[in-house]
Amino acid sequence: MRGIIGYGTYVPYYRLDRAKITAAMGAGGGRGHRAVAGYDEDTTTMGVEAARNALRSSNLTPSSIWFATANPAYLDKTNATAIQAALDLPQATWAVDAGGSARSAEAAILGARGTSGISMAVVSDLRTGNPTSNDESGGGDAAAAVLFGDDEDAPVIAYAMGLATSTGEFLDRYRLPGESASRIWEERFGEQAYITLAEDAIERALKEADIALEDVDRVVIAGLHARAVRSLSRIAGDKLVDDLTGRIGNPGAAQLPLLVASALDNADPGEIILCVHLADGAYASVLRTTDAISDYTPFATVESQIEKGSDSLDYNLYLTWRGFLDREPPRRPDPDRPGAPPAFRSEDWKYAFVGSRDRSSGAIHLPPMRVSMDGGAVDDMERVRMADTPATIATFTVDYLAFSLSPPTVAVVIDFDGGGRFQAEMTDVDPNEVKIGDRVEMTFRRLFTAQGIHNYFWKARPLAE
Amino acid sequence: MASHGIKDQVAIVGMGCTPFGEHWDKGADDMLVDAAHEAYASAGVKQDDIDAFWLGTMGSGVSGLTLSKPLQIDYKPVSRLENMCATGSEAFRNACYAVASGAYDVVMAIGVEKLKDSGYSGLTGSRPPSDGTDSSLTAPATFSLLAPAYAHKNGLDDETMKEVLTRIAWKNHKNGALNPRAQFRKEVAKETIAGSPLVAGPLGIFDCSGVSDGSAAAVIVRAEDAHRYTDKPLYVKALSFSSGPATGALDPSYDYTTFREVRASAEEAYKQAGIDDPRSQIAMAEVHDCFTPTELVLMEDLGFAEEGTAWKEALNGAFDLDGDLPVNPDGGLKSFGHPIGASGLRMLFECWLQLRGEAPPERQIDSDKTLGLTHNLGGQPGACVSFVSVVGSELG
Numbered sequence: 001m002r003g004i005i006g007y008g009t010y011v012p013y014y015r016l017d018r019a020k021i022t023a024a025m026g027a028g029g030g031r032g033h034r035a036v037a038g039y040d041e042d043t044t045t046m047g048v049e050a051a052r053n054a055l056r057s058s059n060l061t062p063s064s065i066w067f068a069t070a071n072p073a074y075l076d077k078t079n080a081t082a083i084q085a086a087l088d089l090p091q092a093t094w095a096v097d098a099g100g101s102a103r104s105a106e107a108a109i110l111g112a113r114g115t116s117g118i119s120m121a122v123v124s125d126l127r128t129g130n131p132t133s134n135d136e137s138g139g140g141d142a143a144a145a146v147l148f149g150d151d152e153d154a155p156v157i158a159y160a161m162g163l164a165t166s167t168g169e170f171l172d173r174y175r176l177p178g179e180s181a182s183r184i185w186e187e188r189f190g191e192q193a194y195i196t197l198a199e200d201a202i203e204r205a206l207k208e209a210d211i212a213l214e215d216v217d218r219v220v221i222a223g224l225h226a227r228a229v230r231s232l233s234r235i236a237g238d239k240l241v242d243d244l245t246g247r248i249g250n251p252g253a254a255q256l257p258l259l260v261a262s263a264l265d266n267a268d269p270g271e272i273i274l275c276v277h278l279a280d281g282a283y284a285s286v287l288r289t290t291d292a293i294s295d296y297t298p299f300a301t302v303e304s305q306i307e308k309g310s311d312s313l314d315y316n317l318y319l320t321w322r323g324f325l326d327r328e329p330p331r332r333p334d335p336d337r338p339g340a341p342p343a344f345r346s347e348d349w350k351y352a353f354v355g356s357r358d359r360s361s362g363a364i365h366l367p368p369m370r371v372s373m374d375g376g377a378v379d380d381m382e383r384v385r386m387a388d389t390p391a392t393i394a395t396f397t398v399d400y401l402a403f404s405l406s407p408p409t410v411a412v413v414i415d416f417d418g419g420g421r422f423q424a425e426m427t428d429v430d431p432n433e434v435k436i437g438d439r440v441e442m443t444f445r446r447l448f449t450a451q452g453i454h455n456y457f458w459k460a461r462p463l464a465e
Numbered sequence: 466m467a468s469h470g471i472k473d474q475v476a477i478v479g480m481g482c483t484p485f486g487e488h489w490d491k492g493a494d495d496m497l498v499d500a501a502h503e504a505y506a507s508a509g510v511k512q513d514d515i516d517a518f519w520l521g522t523m524g525s526g527v528s529g530l531t532l533s534k535p536l537q538i539d540y541k542p543v544s545r546l547e548n549m550c551a552t553g554s555e556a557f558r559n560a561c562y563a564v565a566s567g568a569y570d571v572v573m574a575i576g577v578e579k580l581k582d583s584g585y586s587g588l589t590g591s592r593p594p595s596d597g598t599d600s601s602l603t604a605p606a607t608f609s610l611l612a613p614a615y616a617h618k619n620g621l622d623d624e625t626m627k628e629v630l631t632r633i634a635w636k637n638h639k640n641g642a643l644n645p646r647a648q649f650r651k652e653v654a655k656e657t658i659a660g661s662p663l664v665a666g667p668l669g670i671f672d673c674s675g676v677s678d679g680s681a682a683a684v685i686v687r688a689e690d691a692h693r694y695t696d697k698p699l700y701v702k703a704l705s706f707s708s709g710p711a712t713g714a715l716d717p718s719y720d721y722t723t724f725r726e727v728r729a730s731a732e733e734a735y736k737q738a739g740i741d742d743p744r745s746q747i748a749m750a751e752v753h754d755c756f757t758p759t760e761l762v763l764m765e766d767l768g769f770a771e772e773g774t775a776w777k778e779a780l781n782g783a784f785d786l787d788g789d790l791p792v793n794p795d796g797g798l799k800s801f802g803h804p805i806g807a808s809g810l811r812m813l814f815e816c817w818l819q820l821r822g823e824a825p826p827e828r829q830i831d832s833d834k835t836l837g838l839t840h841n842l843g844g845q846p847g848a849c850v851s852f853v854s855v856v857g858s859e860l861g
């Protein structure tokens with residue numbers, strides 16, 4: 001039997017209190033919070049974090065990665081390759097993008113599900129909208145990864161009893177390439193179209209599962225068309241799974257897998273979960289959890305990540321991070337773009353955070369070295385991946401002058417548990433709160449973008465407790 | 466195989482040093498002409514008497530042409546050197562060796578940097594293409610790592626540490642106020658220093674050396690020829706250079722309270738010069754006070770203060786102009802700024818003045834000691850190059 005054998009989610013650290021939008025603009029905003037990707041995050045880095053959580057929960061090695069996002073970091077260039085590299089997966093892994101629309105999440109999920117072997121769907125989205133728009137306040141940034149496999153790969157924790165999709169060509173929301181906000185047709189029009197498409201898909205999915213709607217224990221409804229989602233929710237009654245929009249907003253393409261993960265975080269064996277996605281058509285899946293779900297512990301639940309968020313983010317900083325507000329740059333040169341050949345040569349280091357360990361002395365070198373700093377042995381090193389090893393701050397400083405989209409830059413010298421030292425930038429932290437002895441972990445980030453090249457590398461962040 | 470040094474084999478017989486500052490009206494070419502001709506005049510030589518040149522500059526030009534063109538040097542050898550912030554000292558070191566080898570009779574070491582044309586704050590430089598994983602920290606941030614580490618190791622609270630750093634900046638500005646060649650020529654109140662806007666960690670603007678333009682030059686000959694040029698030559702007692710494995714940021718045993726490269730270069734220099742107690746044997750020292758915690762740590766690394774005591778010595782004035790061992794009597798990088806290629810030779814220029822008794826009376830050190838030390842540093846804590854020279858006004 002093929003089904004879900006693992007999953008991981010990622011909700012970024014920052015929250016924007018929607019009241020701050022209203023306060024600043026005299027319009028827009030509303031109640032609650034939306035999740036905000038840091039200035040050093042994009043859909044690729046968030047995808048890496050969700051995928052890392054999935055793999056750390058399950059200790060599996062996927063043979064394919066299906067990445068989907070409505071907000072790709074690169075066009076033309078595949079983004080899933082950076083995810084494959086950051087996860088330190090072998091080159092035989094097939095990593096591919098599906099992109100452009102929220103619906104592309106379905107391509108990643110069904111692609112991974114329909115491929116043989118262990119396959120991982122990674123869906124990530126970073127939602128923007130014009131200041132004061134509903135998309136701005138109602139959007140959210142997040143990612144989710146789902147591992148599919150057969151029982152011989154790992155215990156299946158949930159499988160689809162029935163699955164059906166429908167497609168509709170109509171103008172709901174649309175965005176020309178390069179635009180920072182989507183355009184939306186009158187909401188009432190889309191609502192009517194979606195209800196018809198959803199009812200059709202749900203009916204066929206239930207039929208394939210050979211159950212009635214009443215047999216469903218819980219209902220997940222995802223989609224960017226808030227009015228249609230609300231309208232369709234009436235079929236769920238009190239079985240509706242909280243869509244989290246009040247606390248993190250709607251993370252577009254990532255909403256469906258994120259909400260399914262949220263449901264699985266709390267599911268008992270034998271639960272039937274109807275999962276619906278409204279995006280240029282409808283997707284309906286009837287999931288049933290197995291006994292194995294009792295033994296599955298997610299590395300970090302959706303709830304735990306929502307709880308540890310910080311709502312300190314001010315609206316002006318949010319606008320700056322998303323490119324809606326240009327600030328006076330520091331009187332410093334722009335950062336140099338990374339060179340393609342050097343980045344290629346150091347892929348293991350730059351993307352997977354793999355250093356070298358001297359076989360004779362055991363000294364760990366970050367970055368990797370050919371000649372040992374302890375004893376001078378030449379070319380007698382083994383690779384050592386430090387991405388998942390916690391570390392302790394040995395010393396630190398705050399750089400008010402360095403180039404950053406969000407100064408000041410916090411720099412820390414960290415000593416890894418079991419050996420190895422590295423000087424890293426620190427992120428997701430209040431500069432006034434950093435102390436010697438604090439515990440940190442590594443996170444995959446975009447340091448900056450220069451001349452069209454995203455400079456991906458690892459930073460330290462406070463260790464999640 | 467061993468390092469032997471060239472004690473008393475070569476001598477400085479003439480020097481020049483431009484004022485350091487924001488020279489909007491002068492380019493690197495102009496400053497090279499000024500420094501070189503001041504040095505020629507000082508040594509009583511003509512340009513044609515110089516057999517070879519060593520030019521230190523980090524980014525104000527490449528190749529020997531950077532010097533031979535503005536000076537119109539006729540087909541003589543000109544080497545252009547770069548060794549980060551120790552570039553000026555490196556030009557001097559190599560020029561000395563050329564004379565000691567017997568290859569040339571009269572040579573010039575000259576350094577220059579034109580920083581104020583970039584339009585940026587602080588130092589900038591171009592790097593080779595990289596994988597993008599190098600630290601993007603600025604120089605003040607990397608050196609600021611010393612402050613909390615030193616305070617932590619020696620049990621200083623934040624307030625005391627700030628007081629120590631402030632006193633170092635205050636002392637150097639006080640010395641610089643007496644120096645017409647300095648970029649900043651006035652005393653700065655401790656409250657102003659301590660209250661200046663933060664740049665990195667606990668370091669405020671006044672904990673950082675300035676950004677300036679400047680040039681300095683020396684004429685070097687064999688020691689036995691020195692008296693043909695001057696009655697008061699400065700003999701080179703020691704030249705040492707240390708380039709480290711740059712493992713500070715990799716090696717958990719490094720605690721950011723020392724420069725291992727400085728210790729290595731100091732030990733080597735003292736061996737060459739026959740010094741066993743630098744604190745009591747040296748009349749004055751010019752050290753690389755790029756940031757205030759750097760000078761603090763250097764006092765211990767250079768053996769001027771016992772381990773863990775430099776902060777007390779700094780507070781009680783041991784390194785003041787009238788202290789036990791005057792450090793940066795000319796005002797240091799703090800008052801001069803740091804035109805990279807020029808700084809090492811500017812330090813030697815102060816030894817040249819002080820040890821010959823030619824400093825202006827208001828800052829002339831009254832000492833019967835005959836040795837001066839210069840120390841020049843490039844890089845950052847844990848990954849740097851360090852130069853130490855000892856020069857003296859007497860043979861032996």
